[in-house]
Structure formats: C-alpha cells, structure tokens
Amino acid sequence: MSTALTVIAALHRAARAYPRKRAVVVNDRVLTFAEILERADRLAAGLRHAGVSRGTKIAMLMGNRIEFPEIYFGVLKTGATLVVLNARLKGPEVSALIRKSEARWLIFAGELSGVVSALDAVTRQQLTLVALGGSGAPASIAYDSLQCASPRADAATEVSEADDACILFTSGTTGTPKGVLLTHRNVLFQAINHVVEWDVRFDDVDLYPAPLCHGGGLATLPRTILAGNTLVLMESFDARSFATLLERERVTRAILVPTMCARILDLPDALFARARSLRLIVTGGAILPFDLKMRLIERFPGVGVCDSYGQTEATGSVACLKPGDALRKPGSIGRAFFLNDIRLFDEQDAEVPAGEVGEIVVRGPTVMRGYCGELEASAQTLRNGWLHTGDLARQDEDGCLYIVGRKKDMIISGGINIYPREIEDVLCAHPGILEAAVIGVADPVWGESVKALVVPGPGVELRADEVIDFCRQRLAGYKKPRSVELVDSLPKNSLGKTLKAELRRKFGAVFEHEP
Template sequence: MNNSLTVSASLQRAARKYPQKQAVVLEEQACTYADLYQRSQMLACGLSKLGLCKGDKVALLMLTRIEFPEIYFGVLRSGGVMVALNGGLKGNELIYMIQHSEARFLIFEDNLWEEVKKIQSQIPKVKELIMIGEIIPQGLISYQDLILGSHPGDSGIKVAGDDEACILFTSGTTGAPKGVVVTHENIFINAINQIVEWDVRFEDIELFTVPLFYAGGLAALSRSVVVGSSLLLMKSFDPEGFMEIIDSEEVTRTGLASTMCSLILDLPRLDTYKVSSLRHMIIGGSILPVEIKKKMMELFPRVGVYDTYGQTETTGSVACLKPVDAPRKIGSIGKVLFMNEVRLVDEKDNEVSTGEVGEMVVRGPNVMKGYYKDPQATAEVLKGGWLHSGDLARQDKDGYLYLVDRKKEIIVSGGNNIYPREIEEVLYAHPKILEATVINIADPVLGETVKAIVVLKAGEKMDEGEVIDFCRERLASYKKPRSVDFVRSLPKNPFGKILKSELRRKFGSLPPQKK
C-alpha cells in the first residue's frame, strides 16, 4: 500500500488544502485542520524524543476530549501503535489491557490520575506516564510541555499499509478481552468504504454521539480527515442536547447507537427542533428494531436513515441498508459494502442456500490482522482467510442480509432454538415499552428458558402477565418469555450496546464477575 494512502497522510493533505476549516469541535473548544496537523506532528516528534520506536505501543486512557484526535493522528504519524482504552476502566481490567498490550507509554487525563495511581506499580512495562492537565505530579510528564517542547517536523519514521496502527479491545463477554490489531490499510480502507457507501461529503458537519475510543470513533475521525469534513463531538449523549446541537449547528449527518433512538422518540415537543439541515443518520452498535426504525423514519421523513453492520474485527462497517432500500427491505442490514465479500456458511463452512440461516463470514482489506498475542484465537476466527463473525444471518434472493442473532445468544429450550432478537422485536412493538432485551435463564426441565427485561416509558404501568400475553399472541408458545423483570434502565457500554452479560450475572445465569 502506498505510504500516502494512510489517514495520517490524509490529515497532512487536508491541512494543506483547508488549513482554517474546523476539523473537530467539542462544546466551546475547536481546532482547525492546520492546528490538528501541527499538534499531531509535535506529539509524534515528542514521543520520538522520549524514545518511542516504530511499533511501540502507546496506551490512551481518556473520555471524550478535544486532545483525542491529535493523539490518535500523532501516534499513527510517529510509527507507534495506539492502544485505545475505555476511559471508564478500573482496576484489574485496566491492568490486564495495559500489560497484555505491552504498552510503553500511557497518556491519560488528569481526572483519571487516581485510577492510574492505584495500578501504577502493577504496570511495569509502562516506561512513561504522560498526563493531560494543569497540575502535573512529580515524576510524570506534562502532555502540554511535551507538545510545546517539540517542533512540528517529520519524525523520520515511515509507515506502510500493513504496519500495525491500533489495538482495540473487544468487550470480553465470554472471557478475557481480546486485543484486535488493525493496520494503517485497514483504517484507510474502512474510511473509503464509508465515504463512498454513506455519501460523506466535504461540506458535511457530522455530530458524533459516542466515545472515540471504539472502532466507530476512530472511523469517524478517519473518514472526516480523508474527505475534509467537520466533526462535532458530545462529551456524553443526552437526547435533548443532541436535538439542540442539530438545530443550532446545522448538522448535516450524525451517528447513533440503536438504543439512543428510543430515547429520542420519547422526547416531548420533538416538532420544535429544526432539523432541515440533516441529510443522513447512521445507526449502529446493534440492530435497530423494526418498530423503532419505522418511527424514526416518520419523525425524520427527509433524513436518510442508514442501518449499518460491522465489528471491531472489521475496523468498522461491512454492510449497510441505504435509505432508498429501507421501505421495501426494512429489518435488513442491507448489502455488503463494495470493499468486502460476505458468505453465509454452516458449521462445516459450506455455503447455505438463499433464505437459510448461516454464520456470516467476511473477507476484505478492512478485516483485522489478528488478535494480539493470541495466535490460536486468530487462527480460529480467520479460518480459511475469512473472518468468522459469530453472527447468524440469512440472505434473500436480491442479496440483502438479515441478521438473525449471535450464535452464542441462541437459547435452547426443550430442544428448540430460540433467537432472542425475534422476541425483542415483538417487545419493542408494545406502545408502553421504551427498551427491552431477552436473556437465557437455566431451567432444570427445559435446559434454558426465556427471561424478558423491560424498561417502561415514563408514567406507564405493566405487569409480567401483560408482557407474556402480548408475546404469546405474536410468537409460537415455546418462544414466549417465562418470566419478566422491570428495570429503570438497561446496562450499556459507552457505545450504547446492551450488556447482556451483566444482566445474566444479575439474574443468575452467569457467575459473578471477579473484581
């Protein structure tokens, strides 16, 4: 891959062509393309002076901050590998990821110093602690001093497309989190994939609603600099603030986790917000329930709503349902993107027939290099050169994909296979239900049974029997929930994905997580 076809080289081009254009905005803070490029170059040189060599790991621990983009591009420019860490991590999980990734440098914000201080003696591989903040404890390096003490020259390190760029950790719901290694080519190709398929334009003002430390966040930064658009960040999502920003900043495109859509729909006086500037809305994280999709299309009739599918292991997107196809293919995740190939296979990797359910396997230049220091897991998931996603889907005669469920989420009750997503679709159709999910509960007779966990809309009341009866009328009897719990909210990761593992622990189908 040509050295110029990387996102760090794309930032250099954007800074040269549109130096005074806003690249990133967070509340009252903003940086132009010239500023972003200059500061990322200064960081790259500063890290080199600290002894960073090509391939060294630089861990980044922070929530959404204006410095995140310059650190991302600076580490890539330096030839280092950025280890993106969830800013909410604590204790053993944080120690594991830092040690497993073999990070030599840790950049973190001052609000997280207490957490870092607790684990400092247990991360001996980290040679330099770099803090973002005003008051820097003795023995730590000031991020601002590191930047200001360096010149924005070339670090002298050249990167190639197949060089490692980032390590992104999976959620670890079935064991220790895995470090997904993505290359410079993976990131650049994913950006091109999204720009082409989602019609991303130079004049776009994109509102990004979730943290940047996920694959989706890095993808947003990357496609923005490749095309030269502007990216607006939110420190944390709230539906009212989201609508206000679209109104006041004349946002043209935005991305939402599917679980955020219900919160937006539940807002009062939605018709008071001006959304005429909004062209596109990208929905990801998990599949948007059909009833919620219909309501979003009614609420935003002039906005193109894209349903997208991807994984950390694909650096972002693999398939999307475009707005033009939504009315006739609602419920689908669309067609495979132009840079990718998808097959649906059985347990023996034989391709299944049209309309049959099979595991989705993916191939393309945005598929990860592998799992860091885990050759066995890498060989298993990349068997035969195809990424085995663990997701079950079917494909219709027109080539549109329909996600059925995760293989590991299937509930086997009395010998019957039950797909939780089918039940969740029914629950979301009830007018009193705001959010819902379904998990398995151990049963001495049937092996497993279905439990529904429900969040009601404000002011609504339901009992267990009402939920079960509603499902019984719309599903085969063996699929209906055997029990229902009502909660105030569902646990989610910062990307808005419902954490079923936490619910299983709470309701007894998984052992408690070790601290």
Template sequence: MNVGALLVNTAGKFPDATAIVAGGTRLSFRELDERTRRLASALLAAGLRPGDAVGMLFYNTVPMVEAYFATVRAGLVAVPINFRLAGREMAFMLDDSGAKAFFYDPEFDPVIAGIRDGLDQLRFLVSPGPGPSGLARDYEQFLAGGRAGAADPEGIAEDHPCQIMYTSGTTGRPKGAVITHRNVIWNLFNTIQGREDRNGQVSIIVGPLYHTAALNNHLTIQVALGGTAVLVKNFDAEGLLATIERERATVISGSPAMYNLLMQHPAAGRYDTSSITKCTAGADKLAMETKRRLMEFFPNIDGVYDVYGCTEASPCIAILAARDSLRKDASIGPPLPFLQARIMDEMGRFLGPDQVGELVCRGPNVMRGYHNNPQGTAEAIIDGWLHTGDLARMDDEGYLYIVDRKKDMIVSGGENIYPRELEEVLYTHPEIADAAVVGLPDEVWGESVCAFVALKPGSGLGSEEVVELCKANLASYKKPKRVEFLDEIPRNPSGKVLKVELRRQWLDKSTN
C-alpha cells in the same frame, strides 16, 4: 498511503475548514495538522520508536484526537482505552499491549495513580492538566517540545499496525485486535461507499473514540473528506439536541438506545433538528418502529443507514442504505463492496438463500489478528474467513439479516429460538422503552425464554400483557416463560446489551 496521510492531505486541500469542535474549542485542519505534527515529533524525541504502543484514555476531546493522529503519524500504535473500565482492567490492556507512553485525561489521575506501580513497560505519562499524583508530564509543554514543521517518518506502510483495539469483553477477558493502516483505509472506502458520505459534512460524534465505529468511521471519514467532527464529551439528551441546533449538524450516528433516549426526552420538540440529512445506527438492531420515529424526528432524512460490523473487521461489513430502510425490514444491507461475506454452516460449507448459519467475511479490512493471542486468532480467522459469531441469513437479492448472536440462541425443548425475533416484537409496544431476551436454565426444557423489559415512565404494563403480545405475533413456543421488569437494560459503552449481566442478575435474584 497511511492513516496519518489522510490528515496531511486534507490540511493541504482545506486548511481553513473547521476540523474539530469540542466545547468552546474549534480547530481548523491547518491547526490540527500543525499540532499533531509537533506532538508526533515530541513522541519520537522522547525515545519512542516506530511500532511502540501508546495508550490513550480520554473522553471525546481535542487531546484524544491529537494524541491519536500524532501517534499514527509517528509510526506508533494507538491503544485507546475504555474510560468506563476499572483500574485493573485498564492495567491489563496497557500491559498486554506493551504501551510505552500513556496519554490520559486528568479526571482519571486517581485511577492511574492506583495502577502505575504495576505498569513496568510504561516510560512516561502525559496529561492536559496537573493531577494530584504528579505522575504525568504537562500535555501542552510536552507538545511544545516537538519540532514545528517536522516531517513525518518515512516508511510507514499500509501493513504496519495502526491500532490495538480491545474488544468490549462482554464474555471473558478482552482481546486486542491488531488493526493495520491498510485495514483502516479499506474500511474507510467501504464505509464512505455504504453511507454515501460527501465532502463538508458536519458530524455529531457521540460514540466514544475508543470504539472502532466512532474512531474509524465517524471521525476518520470527516478527516478524510474535509468535514467537521463535533465531539460530544458526555451524552446528555437535551445538550445533544442543543448542539445539533447550534452547529447546524448534518450527520448523526448512534446506537438504538441513544436514539430512544433522545426522542423520549421531554424537551425533544423544542429544538430544530431539520439540519440533519444523514442518520446512521449501529451497535445493535434498530427496530422498524424506531426507524419510523427517527424519520419523523429528523424530517430531512430519507431513511436510516443501518451499519453492521465488528471490531475485528475495522469495523464495517454491511450497511443498509437509507433508501432501503422501509423496503428491507430487519436487514443490515448487502456486504460492502471491498470484502466478501457468506453464510456458513458448522461444517464450513456455504449456505444458500434464506438458510441460517454463521456470518463470515474476508477482505482487506479484516484485522491482522489478536495481539499476543495466537489461539484466539486461529479460532476467529479460519482459512482466511473471519467468523463473526453472528447467526444470519442472506436473501435472494444478497441482503443480509442478522438472526442472533450464535451464543445467544436459545434451545428450548429441541426448538431453536432467536431472542432478536422476540425483541423486535417487544419494541412495537408503545409503552416499552427497551427490551432484551435471554435463555435461562430450565430443568424440563433445557432453556426457557425470559424477557427483560424497561417501561416508559407512567406505564402500567404487566407481565401477562407482555406474554400476550408475543403470543399474538409469534409461535406459542417462543413466548417468554417469565418477564422481568428493570429500570434500564444494562448495555456496554457501544450500546450492546450485556446479556451475561442479565443472566447474573436473574441467578442472584433466584438464589436469594
């Protein structure tokens, strides 16, 4: 079995079912199978060989889905690129991966024109629409050059590379996680089990498809089970609400930040969201207050599936089932069935219930390693265990709780303070739209707590009230020493808070 075979199997079972909806375009599984088969043939006819890397830079569009499945069907390696990056960052990923071909949206033509001369390994570029640079071949003409009904290459094995997925790079240069076909398929088994997915779902895909959650979970699940993937090109709260109503979507997945924007939109009450029966959240901790609001906003869900993972695990490690949403406050659920997860101390010893240490995991979903980075691989995978960098604990029922990022823990006056704990408290205030807590240098205490807060429109909340809220709910030494108000909390495209950026903003402000 390989990832391309998932589409072939489903096209054989449900040829006329709608596979993709994107804007005004609708493709059946038969059409998606035929077009990706032809495109895969065109890639091989252009001189690429199994194992070569293919870059792709798209919004959530039909060409992104087609380019991805054509690439993996041809035995090539997909390299999705974050469209929010600067040209220099894109060039690094294309060069580091050794991409031989590059598919991209014509909107990015000026960026690509600026970096093309430095990309010596690229043999050709393809784009759906003419760009002013004239660098790319026309997408439809290139696809038409492939053979209709061409057979997929034989010998694409589960252990062959399927993707090189670059980490978000919130700290340091991004690393390319080499994800095999085996990794993707076992992640699929885990995720379907944890999310309790079924045939025939209609899933809204908002997360960008260059991210493992959107690509390997949200899209691939629908392809494997014969569901419909409704692609959202750019997030717009009211547009998303209208899409849910129009398509009678049954599944929605997103980050806590996205859900907050959706529920806070002035037009939120005007749209019918009753078709949604499954709601999943990931990328960051979903506060209990947000869960309760989501269960009111989507009246036919039984709770929220809280999904935890990382790029290196393809990505899923644990999922809290909807039925446990309110029973297991702050939990990410038990480890998924086809992997092992443990809590480990600094000495490499496994810890018992409710002891805090680093969450590690091993299983067939864990990446092969980082591309061209043996040192990074050796630091991430030790004795077969993937080190997530997250501090966690496991209760006596086997449910996991993320305490914080290992690198984000604040040590103030010898006391360990976990930012996530404060953030949970801040989210309970009705006038706080978003929040993040970081440690800042302190000459006396080593580090002190700073709360960055984004208020809802019209709020007059002051810093003293924020501090008092924390004091009323936590030990006094954990309260923020300072509170900074921002229009919005900076996050990366997957919804994770950019705490490095927050510290930089504070340092810039303090030195001016």
C-alpha cells in the same frame, strides 16, 4: 511525502489541499487540517525524543477532547501503535487492558487521575504516565512538555500500511474484551468504505456525540481526513445540546446510537424546527428498533436514515441499510459495504441458501490482523480468509441481511435452536414494554429454557403471565418465555448494547454456546 496507504499520508494530503478548512470542532475550539498536522508533528517529535519508536504501544485514556486528533495522528506518525481505552473504565479494568496490550505509555486526561492512581502497582511501574491538563497523577509528566517546538520533518518515521495503527478492545457484551489489532491499511480502507457508502461530501458537517474510543468513533477521524469535511464532537451526549448543535453548526450528517435516538425523540418538535441542513442520520452500535426509525423519519422529514452493522474486528461497519430501503426492509441491516464481502456459513463453513440462518462471515481489507496476544482466538475467528463474526443472520432474495442473534446467545431447548432476537422483537412490540432481553437458563428437562428480562414503560403495571400470554399469541410454543422477570433497567455499554454476559451471570444461564 509518502504515497503509502496510511492514515498519515492521508493527513499530509489533507493539510496541503485545504489547510485552513475547519477539520474538528469541540465546543468553541476549532482545529484546521493544517493545525492538526502541525500539532501531531510536534507531539511525534517529542515522543521520538523521549524514546518512542516503531512498534511502541501507547495507551490513551480520555473522552472526546480537542486534543484527541493530534494524539491519534501524533502517535501514529512515530510508528507506534495507539491503544484506545474507554474513559468510563475503572482502575482495575484499565490495568487489565494495559497488561493485555503490553502498552508502555499512557496518555490520560487530568480529570481521570483517580482512575490512573487506582492502577495496580505492577502496571504503574511499566508505564510512562503523561497527564493532559488537571493536576495529573503521581509520577506523571505534563503533556505540554512532550511537544517539540520545532519538529524536524526529516526525522519522521517511515510507516508501512501493514504496520499496526491501533488496538481497540471489543465491547465484551458476551465475554471478556479482546484487543483487536488494526493496521494502517485497515483504517484507511474503512474510511474509503464510509465515504462511498454514506455519501460523505466535502461540504458535510458531521456531528458525532458518542465516545471516540469505539471502532465507529475512531473511524470518524480518518474519514474526515480523507473526505475533507468537518467533524463536530460532543464531550458527552445531551439531547438538548445535540439539538442546539444541529442548528448552530449547520450539521448535515448525524451519527447516533439507538439510545440517543430515543432521547432526541423525547424532546419537543419545536427544538428541531430550524435544523434544516440535516440530510442524513446514520445509526450504529446496536440494532435500531423499527418503531424508533419510523419516529425519526417523522421527526425529520426529508432526512435519510441509514442503519449500519459492524464489528470492531472489521474496523467498524461492514454493511448498511440505505435510506431507500428503510421502510421497505424493516429489521434489515442491509447489504455489504463496497470493500467487504459478506456470506452466511453453516457449522461446516459452507454457504447456506437464501432464507436460511447462518453465521455472518466477512472478508476484505478492513478485517483485523488478529487479536492481541490471543493466537488461539485469532485462529478460531479468522479461518480460511474469513472473519467469523459470531452473529447469526438470514438473507432475503434481494441480498439484504437480517440479524437473528449471536451464536453465543442462541438457546438450545429440547434440541431446537431458538434465537433471542426474534423473541425480543415480539416483546418490544408490547405497548407496555420499554426494553427486553432474552437469555437461556438451565432447565432440568429441556436443557435450557427461555427467560425474558423486561423493563416496563414509565408508569406501566405489568405481570409476568400477561407478558407470556402476549408471546404465546405471536410465537411458537417452544419460543415463548417460560419465565419473565421485571427489571428496572438492562446493563449496557456506552454504545447501548445490552451486556448479555452480565445478565447470564446474574440470572443463572446454563452456559455460553461455543461458536
């Protein structure tokens, strides 16, 4: 067995140490650690027999299925790179990402045959299509036919910790998605980060209801393998089903995004009365509003709430606010993870003093190798050993970080830097406002002016001048919105992040500031 710092070596150790322990649960289907290894071995052997070799790129398009772990580990055992795609994408979007990643295989869930059929002709021609269940798509082969009945252990590909394990695409909230190259070393060290920072225990049962295709989701599999705990997946999130699973599976840790927290809190307390095993809620994907955090703490007394912050380029989370600081540090994302070093830099890449705003930069073994096929963007983002995140923050005297916004979201009005996050926090404190987003729009006098997009609460009648007056009483005059638009909803990705690029396109922002 290899002693390399790879996910595959970790899987072999887990299967040998606790072969019959439950590893992954989806609905009523369960896989043990030994079963995941056995199924991954069969798939890897079949893929090798079909011509897959080290460096081949294999795309994957599916939701949270029970087969996800065996495909993840099976592909990596061949030395190939797994290109993880969001199952919510449409045909043209999938085509673009496959071209960008240079994938030559696509393993997809049969129920997504319509998406695959909508791929453009050039993309289709370069792919070997593998359908998992369903009727498949034209020119596809059945997933089961790839599984080798008796895989030979000596045929395994030797995988290095420096080899690319995955390509994950950024959320594209401020622009076009980029393919992030993550190595086996990146993935394994991130699992170590999680085990240390989130106090993952052997007897823990994790409940993960978000899509696995994102950085935080994909990190759950290596973490489970490393810690030897159990991972319960939801095929799609439903608050009532979540409540049922908490009790049925005796969940100890739930990993959620803020929009899920809001839906859970809309349910009656009685539905959670018997969920006594829960000890920790970890949130990520977007900033958890403080009022939601307070309500979570009230709903689940004695349960810790841990906010996390990260980026796909750093294999997910790089910082978290521990439960002990949850009420003491409102609005903070906490401190750097065990294996990450975080600083705040100015425009000259010099560290800023405590209390001043700077760009979050990260270094450590979880930082990506680069962007797929984008050398210039890689060089711009990875400078002098630091990952430049594009997020602006300040740090207090205790070392806790506070996000103030994205560099590309920053508004420059009359030569003054304005951070949308500060204005959004004020807007969301209005009792009649459910959600808000702030962007900069063209202004003939000031260059840019502040525009607020506001979602009123159910049954609430709001006026734009009322919102502006509310902000005038709480913000400096140059920060208050000059215009307010009432909207039914804000465009978001599957993790609940607001798509600011879409808002700028729709409402006429002047430009995106270069980082």
